[in-house]
Amino acid sequence: MSTKRFRLTKTAKIMIFVLIIALLGGGVFAGIKTGLIKIKDKTNKEVVTTDNKNDIEFDNGTTNNDLSATSNTDVLDDTINISLDEWIGWKSIIDANGGLTTQPDSIYGKLGIDVNINIINDATQSSNALIKGDLNAAGYTINRTAFLSSKFANANKEVIMPYITNYSNGGDGIIAKSNITTVKDLVGAKIGVPEFSEAQTLVVWFVNNSDLTQSEKEEIINNLILFATPDDAAKAFFAGQIEVAATWEPYLTQAQNMTDAHVLFSTTSSTNLVMDGILFDKNFADVHSDTVEKFIQGSLEANKLYDTEFNAIREVMPMFNTASDEDIIANCASAKLTTWKDNKDLLNGTAKTIYTDMCGVWTSIGEEVNISLLDTLFDDSYIQNISNNFSSTEVSNTETVRVTEDNKQTIVETEALLGGSASVTFVKNTAKFDDSASVLT
Structure with missing residues (x-):
């Protein structure tokens, strides 16, 4: 990272010293948050990768705990700072951005927004940054969101998930x-x-x-x-x-x-059990609703690049740095992207069911959750506001699969795993198939 150097007069130095005292702890962070100061790893890529660390370490030796957080409303209206982990299901966001930072000719670039992507594999790390204000959004499964729900509540951080990006399809x-x-x-x-x-x-x-x-x-x-x-x-x-x-x-x-x-x-047998979405700081989303809507729109538009564009994901995610096109395509099969129609349906139905189910799972093993977050978590207003950009007859990628001669044996075997009867024991709306008991012979 290079910075310009200037020759200053004595008066200018005094003025700058006063400004530094007044802005101590805030100015550096503002530069990082707005993207004027870039975060880089040892390969000089603008990315933060963390694994089993307590703090995000920047290239100047400081950590996120050394920086004073500023309000999310201070972020430029068209800029989103987001963290994603190394999961193929985030590929549409990466493709829409053209890399870690928004490329002028990318989908997001043409929509007029800037997205700064940070790769953070540690959910504790990214949730700390989201609470503190270092991030405006983070990618999590609904399972993980249920686990983090009490943490957000205890920190008085309001969050929403207005966009489900993908679901695990055997991954x-x-x-x-x-x-x-x-x-x-x-x-x-x-x-x-x-x-x-x-x-x-x-x-x-x-x-x-x-x-x-x-x-x-x-x-x-x-x-x-x-x-x-x-x-x-x-x-x-x-x-x-x-x-x-x-x-x-x-x-x-x-x-x-x-x-x-x-x-x-x-998850091939129950695809909706692990779904990924983008969790936004609610205050940020309320203030910058147009930017959030364009973010969702651009990601959905980039679905067409899922199994044809591979350069951006190689740059962004270390695990794919040396992967062949064929390897990346094979990985794509383990996560299926959602459509606009999927989001319209999921945010008002299955996503809520899964959140409730997962709160029950965490509670059953002694973890604290905030079940009341269900009332406000899944906000479909952003999806509704971009409806004109997508066809109302769009085909869903998450439609329930009916029992046929081809898949009957798989369903029978899955039922046998859960019990010995012919009745389906999956919770409503969480399984890939439904009403199979009445069809099986």
Whole structure:
């Protein structure tokens, strides 16, 4: 990062000294927040990557805790500072932006907004920054939002999720040794989960919605072996240290290709269980509603680039730096992007159901949640305000899949995992299929 240097008179120096005293703690942060001062990593890319750190470290040696937060209303009307983790489902935002910062010829550039993307893999880190005001928005699953809800409430930070970007389509799941084939086989098994993760909620939801007895459910949940990350859980599984692991791709595929392991359950069978959305500081969104609407519009328009444009995501996300086009396309299959119509429906229905379900999951393992956030969290006014840009006959990507001869066996097997009966035990609106009991023969 280079700065211009000037030769100053004695009077000018005195004036600047006074200004520095008056603005101490605020001026530096304002530059970072508005994008005038760029955050860079060791490769000189304008990105913040954090993993198991307490603070965001800037290239001048300071941390976000050293900087004084300013009001979100101080941000330029057309600028959004956002954090995303390394998940393929955020690709439409990255494509709309043309990289970490908005490119003039990008979709966002043509819409007249600026988006500064920071890659932050630690949800504690990004939520701290959102609460403090360093960020205006952050990408989270609804599962994670439920977990963070009490944290936001305790900090008096109002948040909304006006946009669901994607849902996991087989990207998350539970792998197991080949002898574990039903939920009953989980009783007494060594089960590893990444703590406070979407994968942990997947296991707890799976167990809670089975026909196990309450004591069996509690035995499984209370004896889960906790790991730091989905990667750690998968590695312990393949090393023979545990019999079951909640994890994500590419470990699901790896287990599927082994003779002594398989995928016990994945989001292919219940796609809405893990949905991603953009959480905005409500005050920022209220003041800059036009910018938020253009942000959503641009991301939806960029859906067409999902499996054709790969340069931007390689620049933004380290995990894709050296990935081939084919590898990125394969990753795209594990997350399915939502449409405008999906958002119109999800924000008024399934998203609320999932939030309620996940609050129940976290509560069942002793975590505090703010269930009342449900009343204000999913705001569809921004989607409604851009309706003229999208067709009312647009096809939904999240429509319920009916039972057919082709998928009947998969549904039967999934039901068998949860119990021994032919009745569907998925919570309403959370499963990929519905009313299958009346169709199965």
